[in-house]
Structures are given as structure tokens and as C-alpha cells.
Amino acid sequence: MSVDVTKSKTRNRFKPKISRRVLLDLVLVTAGIAAFFVFPNSLGFMTRILIMIIMVLSLDLVLGYAGVASLGHAALFGTGAYAAGMFAVYASANPLLGLVVGAVAGAVIAFVSGLILMRASGLTLLMLSIAVAQILFEVVNSERDLTGGSDGLLGIDMDPILGIYAFDFFGRTGYWYALIVLVLVFILLRIVVASPFGLVARGIHESHERMRAIGTSVYWRLVGIYTLAGGIAGIGGALSAQVTELVSLESLGFNLSAEAMIMLILGGTGRLYGAIFGTVIFMTVHHTAASIDPFNWLFVIGGMVLFVVYFVPEGFMGLPARLGKHLGLRK
């Protein structure tokens, strides 16, 4: 009898956590909706933020949950972008089909490169991931006839979404489209990280050795996680191709990979929210600081990174808890 009491007591502790999360989720979605009305002249910029959040969420799955540091995440994003862009130019301009194409392309490239990358670890993996993105960059650059090379892929002209909502000059449709896709991706990730698959990813992060000793094939699990991340980054890439109706080589570039990493570290890894806050903070600072001083904005970002690394290693998402601790609000 007494065992049963303890049992139910310990198990019930899951519940408050969930509802607090749902509340924060709702606040975030509301903010995303409100932003449309508050900043009607920045829809293009805000859409870029939404798309980038998808990319950084995907990186969080790999780095934050599974603990695999990669500096080649643009390979997955860019592949999704080019696949969706070329699909629109050469096959069908249906946006939703294009999203699927981008997701599949991102997942396939992640799976194939993951077969090599996930054999490595640490610095080797970091260098190899850069190499994969660089190879894709060169391939796309040299296949000018198909991809537009360094001029970028032009001539994308998307059909209306579901045949109803046409992409408009002000980017209204694009914003809602990106917001809805982001919300769906976020919900998917929220479910996945709470699933057995997510638990395994966290286990791998903590100890490869221990995971092997409980019978997990760590390598194949990592390939699986990377493939899912590839699909998600591919969706981000596809969105960017469709919303801007342009794909440039930068979508495969090292800069994009590195910035995604910085955004995630700023916001905090392994908690999904970090990807959202880190991206919003980075891109907003970039946007405003760069318009004030186009040459020195990087110092602002650099300062923020140093602040995070030294004072809140868990990222800005960890700031409230840390402040609370300092003020003696929590034990």
C-alpha cells in the first residue's frame, strides 16, 4: 500500500511542468501573431527570423539533444532550399509539395552524409561537416545551368498556397505561411523530444559508452537523429526558397552554419526555446546594430557571446533561473 502512495506521488510531478510549457508555447504563438500587426513593415525580416528558427531548432536536435557539434548545418538547409527551388522551377510550383520535396531532400542528404559524419566525433566531425557543406556548395556552384551558380536560382514563381493564398508583394502570405509551418515543426519537435527517441538522443549526449552498454547502436541512432534534423532543416530551406522566390549560394555557405550555431548557443541548447530566443535576439541585434554601424555590429554579437559563455553557459534561456537564484527566489 505504502509503495503505491509513493508511486503516485513521484509520478504526478510531471504534470505542472507540462502546463507551464503549454502556457509559454501559447505566449510565443500569440507573440508571433501580434508581431504581424505591430510591425507590418518588417514582414520580410520577420519571416526570415521564422525560417531561421526552424533551421536552429533542427540544429538544437543534433547539438542540444544528441550532443553532436556540427558546423555544416547549412548543407541540410541549402539542400532543402535548392531542391524546393528547382522543383518549383522545373516541376511544380505547388508550395506544399515543394515543402515535402525540401524535407525529403534535406533528410536524404543528412542520411547519406550522416553515414560518414556519425562515424567521427569531436573536432574530426566538425571538420568533416564543414567539408560536406563545402562540397555541396562547389557542386551547386559548378552546375550553373541547373542551379544558376553564383547568380542564384532565379525564376521561382510559386502558386498560391492550397490554390487560394497567393504570395503577395508585402510578404503577408509568406509570414503566415512561415509562422504556421514553424508552429507545426515546433509541435513535432516537442513531441519527438519527449518520446523514447528523444530520450535516447539525450542518453547519447550524456554517454556513448553507457548507451552501448544498454544495447543501443549509437551510430545508427545518430544517423537517424541527423536524418530527422535534415528533414526539418530542409523544410526551413524550402520555405526560404518559396517565400523569397530565390535561392542563393549563401544558403549552403559556412556563414549560415556558423551563425546558426551562435544563435543556438546564445539562446541555450537542448530546450527548443533556446533556438527561438537565440535566433530572435541574434537577428534583431544584427538587423539594428548593422543599420546603425554596418562595420562593427559583429562586436555587439561577439560581446553577447562572451557574456553568455562566461556568465550564463546555459544560454539566455537560463537567465531567468540564474537571476532568480541570485535574488534568492529559488533554492
Place this chain on the structure above:
Amino acid sequence: MSMGLEVSHLNKNFGGIKVARDISFDLKPGDRKALIGPNGAGKTTFANLITGTLKPNSGSIRLDGVDIVKLKESKRVKAGVAKTFQITTLFKRMSVRENIRLPILERDGKSHGWFGRAERFVAVEDEIDELLGQFNLLDFAEMPVQDLAYGQQRLVEMALTLALKPRILILDEPSAGVPSSDSHIIIDAIERLPKDLSVLIIEHDMKLVFKVASRIVVLVNGAILTEGTPEEISQNQQVRDLYLGARHEH
């Protein structure tokens, strides 16, 4: 076909150093054997060769008559070979409950799903409660493992490994770091193990060895010096000189 674990002529070198020399050894269902030997004798290495963490240079390892020497570590675990680590190796930032949940899900082939919460399996959660209860860990179930005392982490280490329901269980110094007031929990747990489970326990604590083991294997310098009942081993002059002398340095 012979049941259980059968190791023959196992050799392992690290560079020029021989850490396993022609080891032949068997462990039948229900056996309780202890492996003792001075520090650096190669006990952990031997355990790692059996679990597949290390590959031998030569020799064979059979499980129920089937050679498993080519199987990867994760495959051997699935075949029923499991060990606890001498140096506690846990999922430190996860709760105690999650540390047990993970091996059970993996064991039951439930660890692949993307949908549905990891804690949704009632039978799994009941099994976790039972295991934690057995190790007096129920009150700490929701605590991150890293916040536990080291002795309790040792208990989690053992509970986690038992959660795999292995057929061959290797315990690498399970009581090292456990306060002596708690070592009865380890002894109880070992005594309560399923009778047909084969157990190899590597241990420096002789009291514990004599309590749980029916046979003792002595490893020195990577080779088996002798094997016998606890009485035989405690009478053996060579063992007294070699091992029991060296034990005081530990």
C-alpha cells in the same frame, strides 16, 4: 550444446603489454563466481572483452554454444550480456527514473518511437518503481542522478544494469564507493537475483566475495592463477602472498 558463457584461450595486448593471457573460463547458468586479483591485474579488461567493449587479439567467447566474439557490444547486450562499470557511468543530468527507463525501453524494443511520451508505458513505470524500491531509491526517483551521493549512484548503476534483465551479469566492483552501512543493499540485491542468472563479480571487498560467491577465480598479470571454492582460495598460499598482500596497498 553447453549453456552459459564459455571463454577459451583469450588474449589481449595493449601495445606491448599483455593484459589477458590465454584466459579460459566458464560461467554456467546460476553460477556465482568472483574474480579477484591485485590492481592492474586485468579484471576490468577481461570484463570488457566479454561485453565487447574491447576486441581480443585471439580466442573465442561462446554464449550458449554460439561464438559472440564478432558481435558488437550493443548486440551482445541484446544477447543477454551486461555489466556495471567500475567507474560509475550514468546519465547524470537525467532523473534516476529516466536512467532506469532508458534501458528498459531499449531492452523491450520500445526505444525507437518518435511519438508518444517516453513515460507512457504503465508496465515499464511499474517495473522502474519495483527496481527503485528494491534499491531504496524510490524517494530519489525524480532527482537528477548527479545530485545523488556517490554510494547511491552506485546503486543506480546496478539497478540500471539489472533493468536489462541480462542472462550473464558482470559486476565490476559494485561496492567500491558505497558506504559500508549500505553495502548490505548490494549484497541483498545480488542474493535476490534470479537463480538461473550467471553472475561474475569483480570485487576487492572479501567479506562481500565470501558472502555471495560460490567459486573464486584469481587473476594475476592477465592470467588465471587458480580457481576454487572460497575455502580453497583462502587456504592458498600463493594467493595469500600475491593478492592478499597487495590488497593492503589498495
